Amino acid sequence: MSDHKQQPSNDSILNKSLTRRDVLRLAGTGGLGLILGGGAIGGLLTAENKRKEGARVSASNAEERIPFYGTHQAGIITPAQNFIYFAAFDMTATGSKALQKLFRAWTAAAAAMSEGQPVGDESGNYNLPPVDTGESAGLSPSRLTITFGAGPSLFDDRFGLGAKRPPSFTDLPAFNGDQLEPQWCGGDIGVQVCADDMQVAFHAVRNLARLARGTAVLRWVQEGFQRTAAADPKSGTPRNLLGFKDGTANPAVTNDQEMNKVVWAQSSDGPSWMAGGSYMAVRRIRMRIEIWDRSTLKDQEDTFGRYRGSGAPLGAVNEFDPVDLTAKDKSGNLMIPADSHVALARGDGSVQILRRSYSYSGGMDLKTGQLDAGLLFISFQRDLFKQFVPLQQKLAKNDRLNEYILHVGSAVFACFPGTSKNGYIGEVLF
Amino acid sequence: MSDHKQQPSNDSILNKSLTRRDVLRLAGTGGLGLILGGGAIGGLLTAENKRKEGARVSASNAEERIPFYGTHQAGIITPAQNFIYFAAFDMTATGSKALQKLFRAWTAAAAAMSEGQPVGDESGNYNLPPVDTGESAGLSPSRLTITFGAGPSLFDDRFGLGAKRPPSFTDLPAFNGDQLEPQWCGGDIGVQVCADDMQVAFHAVRNLARLARGTAVLRWVQEGFQRTAAADPKSGTPRNLLGFKDGTANPAVTNDQEMNKVVWAQSSDGPSWMAGGSYMAVRRIRMRIEIWDRSTLKDQEDTFGRYRGSGAPLGAVNEFDPVDLTAKDKSGNLMIPADSHVALARGDGSVQILRRSYSYSGGMDLKTGQLDAGLLFISFQRDLFKQFVPLQQKLAKNDRLNEYILHVGSAVFACFPGTSKNGYIGEVLF
Numbered sequence: 001m002s003d004h005k006q007q008p009s010n011d012s013i014l015n016k017s018l019t020r021r022d023v024l025r026l027a028g029t030g031g032l033g034l035i036l037g038g039g040a041i042g043g044l045l046t047a048e049n050k051r052k053e054g055a056r057v058s059a060s061n062a063e064e065r066i067p068f069y070g071t072h073q074a075g076i077i078t079p080a081q082n083f084i085y086f087a088a089f090d091m092t093a094t095g096s097k098a099l100q101k102l103f104r105a106w107t108a109a110a111a112a113m114s115e116g117q118p119v120g121d122e123s124g125n126y127n128l129p130p131v132d133t134g135e136s137a138g139l140s141p142s143r144l145t146i147t148f149g150a151g152p153s154l155f156d157d158r159f160g161l162g163a164k165r166p167p168s169f170t171d172l173p174a175f176n177g178d179q180l181e182p183q184w185c186g187g188d189i190g191v192q193v194c195a196d197d198m199q200v201a202f203h204a205v206r207n208l209a210r211l212a213r214g215t216a217v218l219r220w221v222q223e224g225f226q227r228t229a230a231a232d233p234k235s236g237t238p239r240n241l242l243g244f245k246d247g248t249a250n251p252a253v254t255n256d257q258e259m260n261k262v263v264w265a266q267s268s269d270g271p272s273w274m275a276g277g278s279y280m281a282v283r284r285i286r287m288r289i290e291i292w293d294r295s296t297l298k299d300q301e302d303t304f305g306r307y308r309g310s311g312a313p314l315g316a317v318n319e320f321d322p323v324d325l326t327a328k329d330k331s332g333n334l335m336i337p338a339d340s341h342v343a344l345a346r347g348d349g350s351v352q353i354l355r356r357s358y359s360y361s362g363g364m365d366l367k368t369g370q371l372d373a374g375l376l377f378i379s380f381q382r383d384l385f386k387q388f389v390p391l392q393q394k395l396a397k398n399d400r401l402n403e404y405i406l407h408v409g410s411a412v413f414a415c416f417p418g419t420s421k422n423g424y425i426g427e428v429l430f
Numbered sequence: 431m432s433d434h435k436q437q438p439s440n441d442s443i444l445n446k447s448l449t450r451r452d453v454l455r456l457a458g459t460g461g462l463g464l465i466l467g468g469g470a471i472g473g474l475l476t477a478e479n480k481r482k483e484g485a486r487v488s489a490s491n492a493e494e495r496i497p498f499y500g501t502h503q504a505g506i507i508t509p510a511q512n513f514i515y516f517a518a519f520d521m522t523a524t525g526s527k528a529l530q531k532l533f534r535a536w537t538a539a540a541a542a543m544s545e546g547q548p549v550g551d552e553s554g555n556y557n558l559p560p561v562d563t564g565e566s567a568g569l570s571p572s573r574l575t576i577t578f579g580a581g582p583s584l585f586d587d588r589f590g591l592g593a594k595r596p597p598s599f600t601d602l603p604a605f606n607g608d609q610l611e612p613q614w615c616g617g618d619i620g621v622q623v624c625a626d627d628m629q630v631a632f633h634a635v636r637n638l639a640r641l642a643r644g645t646a647v648l649r650w651v652q653e654g655f656q657r658t659a660a661a662d663p664k665s666g667t668p669r670n671l672l673g674f675k676d677g678t679a680n681p682a683v684t685n686d687q688e689m690n691k692v693v694w695a696q697s698s699d700g701p702s703w704m705a706g707g708s709y710m711a712v713r714r715i716r717m718r719i720e721i722w723d724r725s726t727l728k729d730q731e732d733t734f735g736r737y738r739g740s741g742a743p744l745g746a747v748n749e750f751d752p753v754d755l756t757a758k759d760k761s762g763n764l765m766i767p768a769d770s771h772v773a774l775a776r777g778d779g780s781v782q783i784l785r786r787s788y789s790y791s792g793g794m795d796l797k798t799g800q801l802d803a804g805l806l807f808i809s810f811q812r813d814l815f816k817q818f819v820p821l822q823q824k825l826a827k828n829d830r831l832n833e834y835i836l837h838v839g840s841a842v843f844a845c846f847p848g849t850s851k852n853g854y855i856g857e858v859l860f
Contacts, residue, residue, distance in 0.1 A: 085791075126728040133723055134673025134738055139661045183796060197661035198628075202671070202791050206801070210723055221793050221801070230660065231569045231627035241632070243564025293563055293640055298556040308564055359565075361515075361632050363651055363792060366613060371636070371651070 065141045068107075068114040070418040073425070075145030076278050076380050077253040077263060077354065080238075081194040084224040084358045085201040086282065086376060087208070088151070088187025088411060089216040094158040098215050100430060105211045106148065107424035110204075116141035119207045133210065135203050142197035146204055148425050149280050149413025154188045164429055166271050168385050172281070172410055175396035184284045184409025187219045192280070192378065196229070220409070222284060224358030224376040237311060237319065241359050241373055242292055242404065244304050245311035248319055249345070251352050262352045262387075263380050273428035276417030278380040281353075281388045284360070284409025287374040292404045303400045305340030313342060341401045344394050353379040353387050374405065384412055495571045498537075498544040500848040503855070505575030506708050506810050507683040507693060507784065510668075511624040514654040514788045515631040516712065516806060517638070518581070518617025518841055519646040524588040528645055530860055535641045536578065537854035540634075546571035549637045563640065565633050572627035576634055578855045579620045579710050579843025594859055596701050598815050602711070602840055605826035614714045614839025617649045622710070622808065628653070650839070652714060654788030654806040667741060667749065671789050671803055672722055672834065674734050675741035678749055679775070681782050692782045692817075693810050703858035706847030708810040711783075711818045714790070714839025717804035722834045733830045735770030743772060771831045774824050783809040783817050804835065814842055 066074045091099065109119045116139070120131030155165035171186065191208060195201040201223075209218050226238040237245040251258045260266065267275035292300070301307055301314060311319035315327045315335035325343050327335040336343050356379065362372040381387040396402070419425050496504045521529065539549045546569070550561030585595035601616065621638060625631040632653075639648050656668040667675040681688045690696065697705035722730070731737055731744060741749035745757045745765035755773050757765040766773050786809065792802040811817040826832070849855050 126731075127726050129724055130673070130727045130730070130738070133719075135669045135671050136657075137669065137673070137739065138664065138666055139657050140663065142658075142661045197658045198655040198791075199657040199669075199789065200661060202789075202803070206671075206719065206723075209801075217799060218794060218801070223791055223793070225628040227566075227569050227629040228572075228627045228658075231572045231630060233570065234568065236568055239565045239567065239629075241565050241636075243560070243567065289563075289636065293636075294559055296557050297560045300560070301556075308560070309567065359629065359632075361628075361653055363653070364648060369647060371639075371648070373632070 064143050065115055066143050066145050068111040068146065069420050072264065072276055072278075072418045073145075073147045073415055074114070074418075075147035075192055075194055076356075076415065077259055078143075078145050078194070079253070080226065080356055080358075081143050081145070082196045082226060082228045083194065083198045083201050084222075084376065084378075085193045085198070085205045086222045086224065086378075087191045087193065087205045088219040088221070089189040089191065089209075089212060090219045091154070091158065091188045091216045093215040096159050096161070096430060099154075099159050099426070100424075102212060102215045103148075103426040104424045106146075106208055107419065109207060109211055110146040110148075110425070111421075113200075113204050113207070114141060114144050114146065116144075119211070133203065133206055135206075136200050139197060139200055142195040142200040144193070144195040144200055144204060146208070147192040147194075147280075147415055149190045149192075149277075149415035150426070150429070151187045151190060151411065151413050153186065161429060164271065164273065166274055166414055169279075169412075169414055172384070172389065172392075172412055175392055175407065177396055177402055178407050178410070180410050181408050184220055184222070186411050187413075189216065190280065190282065190411060190413035190415075198223070198225070222360055222362075222376050222409075224360045226358055240357075240375055241287055241289060241361075242300070242304075243308055244300075244306065245319065246357065246375075247355055248306075248311055249323075249342075250355055253354070259354075261382070263354050263382060265382050269383065274414060274417070278382065278415050279384045279388075280413045280415050281377075281379050281381070281384060281392075282409070282411045282413070283375075283377040283392075283407050285375045285377050286372060286406045286408050288370075288404050288406065289373060290370050295404075302337050302340060303404070305336040305342035314340075337400065339398050339400045341395070341399055344399050345391065347391075347394065351387055351391055353381045353391065355379045380415070494573050495545055496573050496575050498541040498576065499851055502694065502706055502708075502848045503575075503577045503845055504544070504848075505577035505622055505624055506786075506845065507689055508573075508575050508624070509683070510656065510786055510788075511573050511575070512626045512656060512658045513624065513628045513631050514652075514806065514808075515623045515628070515635045516652045516654070516808075517621045517623065517635045518649040518651070519619040519621065519639075519642060520649045521584070521588065521618045521646045523645040526589050526591070526860060529584075529589050529856070530854075532642060532645045533578075533856040534854045536576075536638055537849065539637060539641055540576040540578075540855070541851075543630075543634050543637070544571060544574050544576065546574075549641070563633065563636055565636075566630050569627060569630055572625040572630040574623070574625040574630055574634060576638070577622040577624075577710075577845055579622075579707075579845035580856070580859070581617045581620060581841065581843050583616065584618045591859060594701065594703065596704055596844055599709075599842075599844055602814070602819065602822075602842055605822055605837065607826055607832055608837050608840070610840050611838050614650055614652070616841050617843070619646065620710065620712065620841060620843035620845075626659070628655070652790055652792075652806050652839075654790040656788055670787075670805055671717055671719060671791075672730070672734075673738055674730075674736060675749065676787065676805075677785055678736075678741055679753075679772075680785055683784070689784075691812070693784050693812060695812050699813065704844060704847070708812065708845050709814045709818075710843045710845050711807075711809050711811070711814060711822075712839070712841045712843070713805075713807040713822075713837055715805040715807050716802060716836045716838050718800075718834050718836065719803060720800050725834075732767050732770060733834070735766040735772035744770075767830065769828050769830045771825070771829055774829050775821065777821075777824065781817055781821055783811045783821065785809045810845070 112119055118132035152170050155161045193201045193204045237248050240246040251262050263278050265274040265277050306313055312321055313323040323346055325336055329335055357375050357377045360376045365372040416426050542549055548562035582600050585591045623631045623634045667678050670676040681692050693708050695704040695707050736743055742751055743753040753776055755766055759765055787805050787807045790806045795802040809818055846856050
């Protein structure tokens with residue numbers, strides 16, 4: 001391990017013309033900033049069209065609206081916005097009527113906010129509290145998406161939903177090394193709020209929490225960010241707080257067939273009400289960045305199995321070059337260590353998930369005096385126990401990255417299919 | 431108090447052509463997004479020039495560099511960026527040599543990062559830890575500014591700086607209602623990092639902390655945001671998390687004379703080393719947003735003394751209309767309550783400060799189950815005890831807003847004058 005394989009060339013995909021395949025992959029990571037609402041996925045656009053679209057969008061990103069209504073919920077295959085404000089709620093009321101009422105109110109509010117409109121009627125009775133809290137007045141929709149899902153605990157007698165529970169939909173099993181803290185786990189309902197503006201995202205969560213008063217309370221929340229599109233004129237794959245590109249291997253969100261295979265629950269999977277929905281895994285992964293920062297570049301690159309600068313697999317040249325797990329150097333050692341993150345996450349390529357993670361920075365950990373920062377890992381998949389669970393079991397056991405990370409939070413949610421203007425989110429449960 | 435004064439008209443300054451005075455005020459709030467580095471303040475630009483400049487900037491905000499070197503430090507009269515990452519450090523080493531070495535290293539790093547460059551040489555020895563942590567590689571400078579100041583505790587025997595302490599530069603006195611928590615207070619050195627990209631700001635603090643290893647440790651940090659410029663095409667005054675515009679009354683940063691009166695310490699003030707510097711007050715102000723959200727619009731507007739929608743003073747039409755504290759309604763009651771925030775903060779207009787605050791959202795308060803969100807109040811002034819202290823004493827005693835806010839953190843820093851490429855920040859102390 002003493003001879004490190006320096007990257008063959010400094011060429012980067014970003015300095016070259018994009019191939020069609022590159023474009024599809026970039027779209028999958030949010031790289032091109034395509035505007036694809038939940039229900040707006042049509043056929044496969046040509047690469048040329050997509051590049052034009054990408055250019056248009058990055059110029060006026062924040063003005064864009066992403067429709068709330070559609071076949072699928074927005075915020076799943078939507079290219080990642082700049083910010084997230086994730087909120088997990090617990091129901092305090094019981095009975096299906098209370099839940100339905102909440103879902104109806106949230107649907108109307110989410111649809112309005114996605115259009116940049118305030119919640120409710122703002123005619124302004126001075127002797128009542130304002131219906132909308134007002135901090136996003138005058139701001140553009142900023143590609144706001146609000147994605148709702150039911151946690152395993154919602155499928156119980158409180159709401160008469162026991163029979164609706166998807167087969168084997170439970171909390172995740174314990175993984176090797178987990179150090180979960182209850183304050184970052186679970187929730188009857190999960191709401192993923194993403195936008196290109198943090199104030200717009202904050203406003204959405206706050207107003208949903210307000211509408212839930214008397215029915216549900218916040219259980220935990222987590223703010224997150226990635227580099228803003230404006231700061232990254234070349235629209236590269238975003239980097240995590242360990243300095244490495246994250247999301248390179250995501251499947252192409254513009255490929256319907258792939259999304260049906262990887263992301264969208266199918267009616268044949270059962271239960272039928274989840275058809276067109278998706279299962280979300282959320283893990284709050286703290287990074288031991290002070291320890292990471294003391295490790296050598298060689299260790300860091302061997303840990304990920306990629307070059308830090310270009311994101312290319314070790315031994316390759318460009319970020320999107322094929323990952324060859326059998327390639328060896330002159331001494332006969334594997335170029336990409338078998339216990340590196342990319343080697344384990346990729347495996348034989350048969351198991352895929354759609355990652356949609358954000359970095360978080362939560363001030364200081366008073367116990368250690370170190371930064372509480374890391375990754376709010378989020379992935380969407382058709383089947384948690386066929387995709388995320390076996391993948392994470394493998395990573396938890398052997399991933400070299402485990403030396404530098406700590407899973408402190410965990411939750412799963414069954415994200416409903418989309419709804420139309422005549423319906424409401426979660427309606428399929430009743 | 432039963433008849434509320436509805437706003438006379440819905441006209442807003444934003445729908446009308448801007449007067450020169452309007453433009454100056456907008457510039458003071460960051461509304462026009464002018465690029466004015468610390469050392470780049472020349473004469474008064476014409477309003478017309480400023481409007482052109484503003485338009486150019488909002489199109490490519492994130493690409494802009496703000497020079498680190500200059501007569502004054504950047505980040506003080508610089509129009510507010512979208513994000514802040516504030517960091518307070520405590521020295522662990524002693525002796526003026528250690529402090530000088532730290533300041534030199536920080537100066538070089540801050541200057542590089544302000545230009546969008548990595549910290550140190552990136553030639554890449556694979557068997558050493560990387561010099562730069564890498565998460566901002568490929569990102570634009572995003573108007574990054576890094577502003578350094580010395581806390582009162584730095585002026586002691588550890589560094590032989592006892593004689594350099596500015597007269598009466600101490601921690602702030604206790605104010606009525608303060609509920610300060612040690613975890614949000616003080617610091618030997620304060621570093622205000624602002625940028626239009628959160629990842630760029632995070633990267634800067636992390637790398638400064640890394641350079642300080644063995645010399646200084648983080649004492650507390652706070653992330654903050656405001657609405658992004660991209661989400662606010664009309665460039666209005668940003669709103670705080672209570673839904674009201676915040677910063678309307680700021681002095682004009684383009685007016686040298688006003689800045690010399692309000693912001694910059696003068697050599698005649700003493701000590702001479704602070705000439706061209708400024709004193710920074712930082713207060714972490716938690717907002718009881720759940721209680722606020724239950725109050726009527728009337729109560730909210732009477733609390734601020736302004737209309738929520740337009741930001742205009744009660745009884746007036748437009749945001750920047752004069753605040754007439756003597757105006758009365760038909761019943762003979764004051765239009766603007768005497769204990770409203772605007773009435774007390776304005777007073778007779780003789781005391782001004784330059785506010786440069788950000789909203790923060792720090793997850794949930796586990797003790798109360800409510801959101802820990804509010805304002806990271808920051809102001810710059812020529813003299814803390816002639817400007818901020820008397821103002822805050824008045825507010826702490828009588829401000830109607832106190833029902834909805836809680837001061838939980840407090841710190842002050844003497845921000846050095848700017849430095850040139852041949853010098854380093856804080857050099858004036860030695």
